[in-house]
Amino acid sequence: MSHEPILKYERLGGYLPTLLKEDAISCLAVHINYICVGTYNGNVILLHLDGTFIQRLHHHSKKVNDLHIDETGQHIASCSDDGTVAIYTLFSSFSTASSQSSSKSSNIGEINIYNYYNAIYCVRFQEKYSFRRERIFACGGLTGQFSINRKGWILDKELTIHEGEGPIQCIQWKHNLVAWANDWGVKVYNVDQEQPITFVERPQLCPPLELSRCQLIWLSDHQLIVAWAHTIKIVSLDLTQSHSEANSGAKSSTDNLQRKFSGAFGSKSVGKVTAVISLNYFIAGISAWNEEFLCVLGYRPPREKQSDALETDYPLPEMHIIGIDGMSISSVRLPLRGHVRLRASDYKMSSLRYTISTSNKRNCQWQFDHSDDTQQEERIASAYEAALGCVTYLCTPKDVILCRVRGIKDRVQWALDRQHFRKAVYVALEDPNALKDFAYSYANVLELYLSALITQEKFQEAADEINRLFNGKEFNALWEKYVYIFAQRNQLSAIAKYVPTLTNERLPNAQYEMILRHFLENDPEKLVQVLRKWPKPKYERVKEENDSESPYFQEREEPLYDAFRWIRELEAVVRQRRILEVDTDAISMETACILEPLAELYSSTGQYDQALRIYLTQGTLCFSKEHVFKLISEHQLWALVDTKVANLVQLDTSLAVKLFVTQLEHFPIVQTAKQLEPQEKILLEYLHQLWMEQSSVYNCERYTQIHDMQVALYVKYAPDSLLTFLRGNFFISLEKVYRLCDTHVPPLWEAMICLLSRMGQERKALELILTQLQDLQQAIQFSQKDARLWDYLIELSLSSSEMMQFLLEAAAKHHVDPILLLTKIPVDMELDHLKQTLIEILATYKLQLDLCCHCLKSFQVDRMELMRKQVRCYGQRWDHRSRSLHGNRLYKRSFACTNAATASTGRVWRSISKCGSLEPCNKRSGAFFVINFQCQSEPKSKLQNLIFSLNFISFGTADALTD
Template sequence: MVKAYPAGHLQPEALTAKTKMVSSRGASSDDDEEEQTLHFKRLSYDAQRLLEVEGGSCLAVHDKFLLVGTQVGNIHILDHQGNRTKTLTTHTTPVSHISIDEKGEHMASCAETGDVAVHGTASQETNISFQFNEPVYFCVLHPHFSSDSKRRFVIGTDKIIYYQRNFFNHYKTSILHQGEGAVRTCSWNSRFAAFATDISVVVFDMTNIAVICKFKRDQAPTRHPEFYPSRLAWMDERQLLVGWADRISLCNIKDKMIRAQSSTSSFYLEISSMFTTDDIFVCGLAPFGSNIAILGTEKLADGWENTTQMLFQLLEPHNKYCTQLSSNRIPLNMTSKLRTNFMLNCLTSEQRFFILSNSELVVIRFADKDEHIDRLIGEKKYEEAMQVMVNCSDEIKRHGQLSVGKSYLNHLLETERYAEVGPLAQRIFGSQTDHWEDQVFSLANRRLCYTVAHYIPCQRDKKLSSEAYEIILNEYIHTRPNELPNLIRRWRGLYSLETIQNVIEERFKYSPDVYLEEAIGLLKTDQGQYADALDIFLKIGLGKEAITLLHNKFDFLKDRLLQCLLPFMKVDHKEAAMFLAKHNYYSVKQVSDQLRHHKEYLLEYLLCKFTKDPQALDEGFHDLLMEHFATDGEFALLQFFRKSNKFSLEKALEICEKNGHLRATAYLYERMGSLKKALAIITEELRDVEQAIEFCKDQDREDLWTVLTSFCVKQPDLLTVLLSRIGNYIDPTGVIEAIPPGLQIPNLRDSLVRILHDFKLQIALRGSSNKIFESNRCTMFERLHDVRRKGISVTEDAVCEICNHRIVSRDMSRSVRTATFACKHTYHMPCLEGQDELTCYICQKKNSAASDFSEYYNN
């Protein structure tokens, strides 16, 4: 596919299938990494004309403007679109370097002939000029030159000359480094500055004017520094990037833990990454988040370079290697084969790169989110475009989720990917009912409403117009009747019942369908025509729907159900039987009369009724159920016997003996009172001593234990079981005495040990119980004694309950003995004479239990 680029744009030739970049924050991770496209644009307007006439020699970039030095010595100030705003005629020979401070208020420039100028970009107040008799390679201002009181800057010739202003506004100079040939490059970042000579790189602490580190150039002698100069760039305030030919180093400046006395700096430099590029010689370096942007020439397989084209690459550095994230050829006008005539600058605030050659100025930027979405839409990658819309909504200006989503919907419909239409519409429309209605009306013409039917809003507070729901239902009536009932259930109350019912009935006339009948039944239910709805559900065999209707509207349908009981059972006889058994509105006789010719249905109903209330069935029904349970097995029959008391014992005994149900037979004999016969079946026929022991224990009769013992004595193997179990229920001595001498009993010793153990345990339990009883008795007696010792208050107004005279007399000579009972009744003792026992007269008269509190007090 050929991409079209606007006028003034270059078309890059991609070396890789994809161009990948990390996020603007520079965090390299799988979540942030995304596919983007590089945009190459040649600045036109004044920039292009100036470079064609004068030729470019150096470049400096700032957030506000660009500074372009030319071969004729002029410095042009351009805006970022390439329009010239000002021209400085500072030099007469090619400008070799330009430096700008961070605020963009001052700049410094130098020419090959030794001219150096420092001046303001907007005023001439701080203009300074120097003349050297040797080549000057750079003049770099302190990054905060405008606010720096010392107005510091450095100049590079064959030495590093440091300038700072003194108290009298005169500049003081000092040489920081020399003796290694030309100092060709400098990069100053706040406190630290790096300088590159033909031999080494020197890093300075510019606050203390101290060398932090110096490391030598590591390149083959054939790669002369004039043609392969060092390139320096700061990744951040303490991370330096150094490029030499095809070798790149990443250096970190760190604080020293302990500063040596001989050292003038408290920092040291550590090379954290060093690697050789595979296919490029470095012409320019720039940081890009945590990655590296490189401009250079292509390295050929034989080690030489291809100078006919330039490459622009993004690399992710590692310890001893790098990962190439992208690589693109830049078809510049290669009017010069000298690699030193190409330079790369980065505007980090906007993530844009500027490439200067002799004849053109090219801007490289990554596509913004809107352009990224345009590309994805053009490539039909709508899902990726939607994801970008969600993740980067703050960065998108031109596109909206709704517009992109609608384009995606149209694409799905065109490519007949109908299953994806509904979920996507829900994502983009949400609860916006107007957009949903527009989409429904649009799909109706193509009979594709079913693609969104299960996703449109159907809440009471977020619903579409009734026409929208009716359009979709109409489509289902004619094309998808099998899905119509579920839709009618889901959309209750959102459409006109009469309208939809008329359409269904009209369709049903010439195309009968069970689903259409079900839909009619649902509509009749919603209209309150419950009897008609029930008839329809039973007719088409919808037992679950019929039972739901009966549960909800039983008061309206209880009489109608009795008229159609047999069809109701035919639909789902198990659920129907449970429903009928649950409702006591119908008597057993009413239901059984209608089902008497259908034994299966009748039995199912009787079983459900018996489970709910066994006493609700008459004896005849119990006998019928007994015959049914007899065929299900002995266990089911026994369960029935234990729950029922209305069946015929004689008939039950006959059935059990006929079918060989011995346990059930023993149970029946037990119930009839023939305990010994029941025990005989358990022991002689079942030979189940365990059950026999349980049987004797439940009956608690000594004669049964004797019968069991007599039987087990004849069977030594059964006697072992009996001896090991009876110690907790009867005195085992009787069993032991009944054993005839000389009888061989298996495991007799263990059984006797078990009996003795149980006997000791019972004695211990009885002794402990006696101790607990005695303790509780003493405690309760003490409490009773304390209660009885308490006095009973007799007030001054108290009178004898027999003579009605005052109990308390102020004249002590007339006082008599009195008796006060626990019931608070008080008497004169003489009044109680003649009674056999000292009891309360009133309480005894009321046939109440007389109080045994016989203490009394003399007054």
């Protein structure tokens, strides 16, 4: 499968056909506003971008070899075989010419002509030439001299940078760096620092200048592309190294520069060839779109035909788009005029880049083909985005070709020619207005695409595309057309869900009626889905005069369909089907499929009672169970369902139970439980959810009878959930429940143990744990809080050495005194690993004591530090308006009291100083000290005394543990 080309090629017209009759083109330069063409007769001709004539400049007597236009378009440089370089100033007033150049007056401004007496092959302005105080251009030619001319306000300075290595073929500037090519290779020079940068050697087996020229392009500030013969080299420059060398040494003079330059490039090179791309054709021209993609004009030399050695085959020039890695993306052969007589050096390429807006970029997204080579498609898409805003002019002596990105029309035409209708649609969708003057409008392209899908019977895909592409009121006619087309193919089910229903995009009512008719006859189950998706008919109730009991509906807005007519029709269909059914008590599936859309129509017209009646009648055959409960809640239909608990449960048990539990004011517990008694499992589920979610309301003496019923249901259907209920309920009969659990097969021992514990029969409960559950761990947890139960547990365990061993291991972990256990062990009982068990018990007990002591000591330190801070704070506040000496005295007394209090523990303090007294006050296990400071302050002082209370924990226990 061939990929879509990126570029389109147009032959430039206008004045060019007239020019080519009497002359031939030798070079070309482009600007965003005009084109500049050089000819073999020495003319420089200015043209509009479409080729129309502007101005002819004739200041050379021989062939014009090169042209260059500065960024502003106000200056043009041309060079010729006659050895002259002409600098034209456009649209500016006459300025004084330099003494080294001859000045001629022209209607386009100042023209400066520089004579070098030998053929000049190339000339280039330095970047931002118009904005510089010292304007610089570089040129070179046949003699091999590379010269830089500096044009100042008064004088022009000319400096020969290099010579003696063959003719200069190409020059390119980048800021203060200039690169040029001669027979030896490519050199880069820093004009500001006056020092060489790097040297790139000429490829081997390279043809002479007459056959193939070197092409130079600056890819970025530090990357240079050197395209020569069949090789592309990418050179990276390390400008930081160049700057450091320039700053370390002093500036050399011009004479020294000439001697230094001849051997400098090998030793002072700061450039590195990072990539080399080898091609199987000669490079006649090159343009860089960005740092990833290149546009290359390829030239293949003539070759003899294999069939006839006397005839020669002249291949057409080729335009290649390649990646920076050398991978080919696309290639096109160009039928240029007179290509059989041309060499690679006769082709010239000049590129122009202009900025495009973000919106235009969004309108130029690449649409992928449905091909297996997705990677290549992605590369083509990236290259297409890189080419946006880039225009390339290709010229030969008798032809000028404009190369630019293919527009919407071109891409749509290409896709239609190959019947890629989907791609044509999505390309046109980027900018439908671009097809105004095209053979096909956007609507025509859409119809071609949809017709192809329908012909292939891809109805669902066609419906999806219609929904995606038909946006807006202007597509109503197409909507109407394709709804009829789908109806003719009996495929309305595919497009029905997409039909527009907004007020400003509505179709004729007949089409909506047609869709409903289709579903009623072919797919009744989906009829209700369509009715719910479409907007409800908006009606309002209006009461007749003198008849408040018979309201009727008045239409508020024109609906999509006549709801009342459809209600009558569906009622007739239901009656007809019920007559044909054998079992009149049961509803068939076919009838249920009609009843549900009928209920939906009742709801849409406000007849909610009729709709709910149908839903409850359907029972399990109802397809919209959640919709029923939502209808009840939204429209407050509680009065219609409070006695229909069984019907709601039949619809959906979980939703019904949830409704009963959350709406207790509408579904009282006693009445709801009574209606659910015949269905015991559902009743248990209801009561269980009631207990879990509404226990604050349900757990009361009022519902004791229901609690007993719930216990019986737990025992019968869910014994595992009984224990949770017993632990939280306080209104059940414990003896009755115990008998119920005891008679169950097997007995519910966990519940019985819980009940015995609540009845105060802990010993019997403990016996059940040991005998029936045989869970000693549970027995320990059950009895550890009661010393009498623990003694009873030890008595029950004396008969088994395994139980005593387990009790010893668990004693330390459950804070039980191991001495009590050891003293009761019979003398003749043998215990395994008794010594090791005792060591572990003692080690664990000692660890607990150590942790307790260290915690108490840490608490003492923190307490003392906090007390000091608090006393110091009170002392400073006390002395706010008093003398500082008095404040210091207060702090010292307070600190003395603190030291005295912590020096001794367990004593009764009487007095400690003249300034205060200490009185003990017992409070639980600690001592509460009240220190009363009687301060000798001034009479006017607001604070007369300070009562400071410190709550100390007694340290007698800690001391004992430490001892």
